Amino acid sequence: NRLKLSYQERAKLTKNVVAEKLFQIMSTKQTNLCLAADVTVASDLLNLAEQVGPYICALKTHIDIIEDFSSNLLSPLKEIAHRHNFLLFEDRKFADIGKTVELQFSKGIHLISSWASLVTAHSLLGKGVLDGIKAASLDSCGVFLLAETSAAGSLITESYTKSTVKLASDYPQLVAGIVCQNNLFLDNPGLIQLTPGVNINKTSDNMGQQYNSPEFVVGKKGADIAVVGRGITEAKDPVETAKLYRNLLWEAYTMRLK
């Protein structure tokens, strides 16, 4: 039962190198908070990474929403991630044939494979997506497959969710974990459950996003890492709020171990 194992113990059980590193970071920094840094200006992204960096295990980006993106953003971003010891996680949600995914991951203006050690992918097109990511990986890479979403009215079915977990288990060297809302893989402690849709002040937005509390997702739903975006980025004091989420999430994890 993965829910009763510490992140430190689970670091030894994963076959994905980046997941192992992520477990170690979580354990050392005592944080299972991933920040969704959904800002649209490059300097805002860097400031956020610099200020919130000490409290997170990963910084999740949508790099294609940065209006003034240039490759000059990449080295400072990597430097901040290195200094504050968190991973860069591009939420690209790859969903195409393997060859196209290979190109999308490594080419274009964003050069994702050169800086992101974690990426998300849809399982819809099957194993080709993973082959494409693998083909373009420079160093080691960890993929999170989407098995469920936090969106109201999602078209994902139970059997799709199940098949996604199976696909993830078939590629333990490449897959770091699963993006989902429920505890889908108790028996696979090497995989990481990443759960978005976490907010302490709201239960939804006006576009179908659905939120739960840190205690609920970690304590009741099996989340190993919670993704928090606007709960932090739109707070009056993002740094203090990030600390608060970090404490609540870590407390929920330590309670779960008991």
Ligand code: BMP
């Ligand atoms: P927020 O906390 O502001 O709602 O942001 C959630 C983040 O997580 C967004 O970046 C979104 O793309 C991502 N996300 C999600 O909300 N639900 C999912 O099921 C999968 C996601 O990647």
